[in-house]
Amino acid sequence: MAHVPAAVRRAQIVEAASAVIARDGVAGTTTRAIAGEAGLSLATLHYVFAGKDEVLAAVLEALLAEGKQALEASTPQADDAPIGLSDALYHLARTYWQGIQSDPGTQRVQYELTLYAMRTPQAAHLGRALYEYYLDATETLIRDACDRAGETPRTPVRDLAHLAVSGIDGILLQYLVLGDDEQARRSLDNLIHGILALATAPDSSDQQI
Incomplete structure (x- = not known):
């Protein structure tokens, strides 16, 4: 053999x-x-x-590598890059939406293992690294698009990235539960409109949770 x-x-x-x-x-x-x-x-x-925990940590590590590869492959280059915050957000939403439609199983595994990582010291850094990468990639996409368009959001770009990632994440999870394509699409549109409104809204730092 x-x-x-x-x-x-x-x-x-x-x-x-x-x-x-x-x-x-x-x-x-x-x-x-x-x-x-x-x-x-x-x-x-x-x-x-050695055991199950080590296997699951390896799966989460593979998901991180695959997530990086997918986002990097979808990042527009040069003249194809999004111009402005609106273009960047729609590009981001389309990338995630196409990903979950083509492979919903992988998204389910990611959610399962992220929760697992929170309870497992051996894998905790991988769950954190996964989301930090998504945040960094989203922030870079938004910042580059705004720079190209000469736009200056009134909300910190990192805050917009957090809202985009958490919002898309929640919509995709809801889609996995409900399986409603049209509602998911509307929710993504509404999320983008909300982020755009926040980016151009007057400072409301005096009203906080």
Whole structure:
């Protein structure tokens, strides 16, 4: 039997774990189920990973890498870059929307594992890194688009990035629960309109929660 490199086995197990999580959730994911999905013996899985927590941390790490790749691939270059805040926000919303429509399972896995990471010291930094990357990428997209258009938002760009990421995140989660395409599209439009209104609104720092 040909020797299979550890890196190949690792990728095989991570892919299988993602499929099991998407189907059964983190609570229903066991090393035995992962090994069965991968077509491997339990002993082989434990040769590559010490246990379930280590496998799940590897899945979250893979999601972070995939998220970076997807956003970087969708980032417009040079003359194709969004001009102005409105263009940037619609580009961002379309990117996330197309992603969840093409692969809703991956989005479910991400939500499951983000909550898992909050309860697991071994993976906590990965959950944080995932969202910090989304925030940084969104802030950069907004800032570059505004610079190109000569726009100066009246709300800090980092705050607009936080609102965009949290709003889109919530809409996508609701879509996974309800499966209502039209409502999700309307919600994304409404979110963009709200962010644009906030970006041009007078300072309201005297009214805070």
